[in-house]
Amino acid sequence: MDKEQYIDIFIEETKEHLQNLTLQLLQLERNSEDTATINEIFRSAHTLKGMSSTMGFENMSRMTHKMEDVLDLVRNDNLKVNSHIVDLFFKCLDALENYLENIISSGSDGNGEHKEVVELLNKEIIRSAKDEVDVNIGSLGDNNSICLMKVDQYELFAVNKAFEMGMCVYQINVKLDKGCLLKSARVFLVFQTLEKYSEIIKANPSVEELEDEKFDYEFSVLVVTNKDMNVLEKAVNNISEIEKASVVLYNPTSSSKNKSIQCTPEGSDFEHSCHKDIQTAGNDIKKRKATALKTVRIDIERLDVLMNLVSELIIQKTRLFRIASVDKSTSFDEALEYLERITTDLHDAVMKVRMVPIESVFNRFPRMIRDISRDLNKNIMLSMSGEDTELDRTVVDEIGDSLIHILRNAADHGIESKEKRKKLNKSEESHIFLRAYHDGNNVVIEIEDDGQGLDIESIREKAIERGLTKEDYADNLSNEEIMNFIFKPGFSTSDEISDVSGRGVGLDVVKTKIESMSGTIEVKTEKGKGSKFIIRFPLTIAIIQALLVEIGNEEYAIPINLTSQILTVDPLAIKTIQKKEIIIINGVIVPIIRLNSVLGIKKGENTEKDITIVVVKKGEKLSGFVVDSVLGQQEIVVKSLGKLLQGIKYIAGATILGDGSVALILDVNSLS
């Protein structure tokens, strides 16, 4: 089988199933009686088993197989779910994840690591078997001794398909001579012979094991053929050093209870049941295909190329508009309007491709918090919301470690021990909230805990001790300013280094990382009540709507989402208070900023005329920018000014206008 072709899909789907298993197990831990959850876990484990054995990952399929056995016991009420069982399953998940990592890195699931976990599963099975004699022994014992081979869903489908096509499926049990020396060579000959007459579906033990001579003297092969069984039997028996080969008709009927295949005599209802199986199996395959086609994996660089091309297109479109405004023609205008619509849609579509829900990052946290709260003997509940909030791909890929760091901090330092909480009259159950939501043009991620909060005093002392500030200077700092020290390099308030947090990587790294993605982080805290970290990211900012303004003879762009209104006022409406110019808009005092003087633009004096003011908002705060005129609104492509001018004041970037000239984008935050 050509595995390469499917390995990507396998990895993706395995990840999905493991994720699903984690969630379901957490659910099961909370409600051990929930049959729906157990069924869901069973389904995932079963699918994983099928997939991994199809791909030839023996370790993985062995593990999932055993999991399935144990789950079957649970399902049939032969085994009670307790924390021990859940822990065992989590161990299995860790092992499966480890297998998957091996598969991703080396293409193989390793050399039988995590055998001990399988052993533990076996123990569970045996233990419950002692309690319940009725348990199907067949599923516990050695597979080789079963008279008819087990098949998984895919093989079953193949078998059914063969029946449908009027072919027969036979199981051939071969026993080699005891004195046979080159067992694998004999096996090869058997296979070769069989392949002349038939198609081999499955071998037990597996082909790999047979090749490695990991079997005694007996093996079975499942084949599809249109030849008579006697022909096969004769052919195989003709091979030397074969003690005995027997061929039996293979007739599958799946029993939902134990998934083993039993031999049923050929009967009138055979065809009927067979059809049903084909149908269900067929549906299954269809569903599988649908999920596989749902995602296309694209290199992020290709997306960037696409994004750049869209940017170019928009610049050229703007240029066409400028030409059209000179040369008036209706049909040309119509064509342009159409072009405008297409480019806007195209832009939206490309942007959406880059956006992924933050879910993929959040998903791993419930398990993490569960493990941490066990390690620390705290009772921590993690509540998450807004998992479907979408963020730019690069941010989602990079944000994980930072969030882990803050969450670990919250669980370790933020949340008090159970005893302490009791003393403080707080509920023993502590909470960490992880929220993501849109706020205007930002995406906000909040991590809030109901722990002890940050200790301003100890931060202040630590900052002085670490030489981050001078004592007399620190006295004059506001609480916010002191709190910001936790983001400084070389600052860590925890005196002991624990396993959970405080491994030398500080919040300064978190802050740098977030800022490198043009995000911000701030912290709010209340002593004894808890603390809250707020991370903000801009939505992808490559193409924005902007207001073009003229100051002197220079053109500047102001992001439209930061503007609130445009006013034309009499110069007398501007008042001066404490040497600062202000204007009152709807009863609100708004400071006036003369852009020409701030930006050093030479300008002819014309104080007689009305003044145009663009009112911008920075958060809740308003400011009035005085401009000479407003040229209009335009879609602009934000470009960086380049490394040479990095960190420049007042300017957020540049854009290329329709005529090819460069207009600078004002940094409203630093100006107002």
Add this chain to the structure above:
Amino acid sequence: MGIRTPKALILIEGADCMGPKQKEKQFVLFNVAGYGYGIDIQNVLEITVMLPITRVPETPDFIQGVLNLRSDIVPVIDMRKRLGFDTVQFTEVSRIIVLFYNNIKAGIIVDSVQEVIEISEDNIDSSFDINESEYGEFILGIGKLDDRVVALIDIERLMNVGMGVSTI
């Protein structure tokens, strides 16, 4: 518009001239305020005629602004100001040499571009104490070719414009 000098010239003059055997370096020779300067051709992306330049506020005096180079925003340094000469109007022969060094792209405005010359390493004299002169810090050494001498530009220092907090 832009004259893609370097690659074309290398091809015409034979590609092997950059080989290590001859230990010869190629320099783009340009003129600022009547003086001859050379800049390592390996750092030259292209040479273009003057393009519209947008002034950028809050930058050092010698930053002329930014220009649109085929949809790429490129900051431009006025070499007359950078080297401490009086400024004059740009002329027909004024050129912008677009440099790429240390992942930074920038253009320099020069009075004119003459030619590409080869100077063997033996003929580059960096012992000459040019730091004595006021703007000598931008000079890497003096190149001699026949009877001519050119000041070779130290791109690293030229590009270090002291902007922002985390420039490189």
